Amino acid sequence: MLAGVGSHNAGPPAVHPCYHPSGRARALVVHFHGGAWVMGDARLEDRLASQIATDCGAAVAVIDFRNATDDNLARTLEDTLAATQWLATDIARFGVPHIVLSGESSGAHLAMEALFHLRAVGCGHVVKGFYAICGAFDLKGSPSLRQSTPESLLIDGPSALENLRRLTPSLPEEKRGGPAEGNFEGLPQALLIAGRLDPIADDSIEVFRSWRRAGGDVRCILVPEAVHGFNRMPTALAAKTNRFARQWMRTIIAPVAEEPP
Numbered sequence: 001m002l003a004g005v006g007s008h009n010a011g012p013p014a015v016h017p018c019y020h021p022s023g024r025a026r027a028l029v030v031h032f033h034g035g036a037w038v039m040g041d042a043r044l045e046d047r048l049a050s051q052i053a054t055d056c057g058a059a060v061a062v063i064d065f066r067n068a069t070d071d072n073l074a075r076t077l078e079d080t081l082a083a084t085q086w087l088a089t090d091i092a093r094f095g096v097p098h099i100v101l102s103g104e105s106s107g108a109h110l111a112m113e114a115l116f117h118l119r120a121v122g123c124g125h126v127v128k129g130f131y132a133i134c135g136a137f138d139l140k141g142s143p144s145l146r147q148s149t150p151e152s153l154l155i156d157g158p159s160a161l162e163n164l165r166r167l168t169p170s171l172p173e174e175k176r177g178g179p180a181e182g183n184f185e186g187l188p189q190a191l192l193i194a195g196r197l198d199p200i201a202d203d204s205i206e207v208f209r210s211w212r213r214a215g216g217d218v219r220c221i222l223v224p225e226a227v228h229g230f231n232r233m234p235t236a237l238a239a240k241t242n243r244f245a246r247q248w249m250r251t252i253i254a255p256v257a258e259e260p261p
Contacts, residue, residue: 015061015083019049019050019052019053019060020053020059020060021053021059022054024057024095025053025058025059026056026057026096027056027096027097027098027099027100027253028061028087028091028094028096028099029052029053029056029058029061029099029100029102030063030084030100030102031049031060031062031102031107032063032065032101032104032107032111033062033104033107034104034134035067035105036106037067037076037109037163038067038069038167039067040067040107041064042062045062051246052102055243056253058096058100058253059096061087063080063084064079064083065079065080065110066079068170071170072170073168073170073171074170074171074172075170076110077110077171080110080114081113081117084101084118085118085123087099098126098127098253100129100249100252100253101127101129101130101131102132102249103131103133103135104132104133104134104229105133105135105136105200105229108133108134108135108136108137109178111130112135112137112182112207113175113179115127115187115188116179116182124186128189129188129191129248129249130187130189130190131192131249132190133192133194133231133241134194134195134198134200134229134230134231135192135200135204137179137203137204137206138202139171139175139176139177140177141161142180142202142206144199144201145199145203146161148160148199152197153227153228155198155228160199179207180206180210182210184210184211184213185215187211189216189217189218190216190217190218190219191218191221192207192218193220193221193231193241193245194223195222195225195226195228195230196222196223196224197228198226198227198228199228200228201222204220204222205222223237223241225237
């Protein structure tokens, strides 16, 4: 593990200490943690980052954005875009040619906004793939969220909608609907995974349909009997899903060229 490469106060944007595989890294996975935009911490992703580095042969950087505990989601988004752009424009320091963007739950929203941003600033070509699990993409509230109840497993639907109403007014008007309303032209291949019992499962379905209509190479898998955040649970279903996702990442990362004799 390398030392940290930035902070919020000086130098480059904050990126949590980066994990590397035992051999040469084949790509840089840039990961965004979940937590409804107000909870969680990059340091809590250490075990996940280590596993991805080992299983995928990639360096892994977890973005250390500031949580929107004061309802300032715009600042959180600014952190993520600045950090991702810094990584994309200085990717040579990692010795890799490509980035894979990865996010869970609210982190998937930030990852997709980062993907749109990199395309807008001319860095989209360095992104090899996009992976999201249990992604929150519709900030207006997708149909499945609006139809959910306080009895929904792990996510209280009405409380989640109220959280969105508090957070989104800080965003620029064009961002308040979330990436589900974005432009999906010219994006890299993607894998979206969601649980069928997740109140925000429709978020992934909406994005999948938009990505596919734009001609993109995208898969959406709805896992039966799976709830929000099921991939973090100590179950065989979680282990199988995570193995599948990491195998997908391995297949899209370009192999390392043979070293000259």
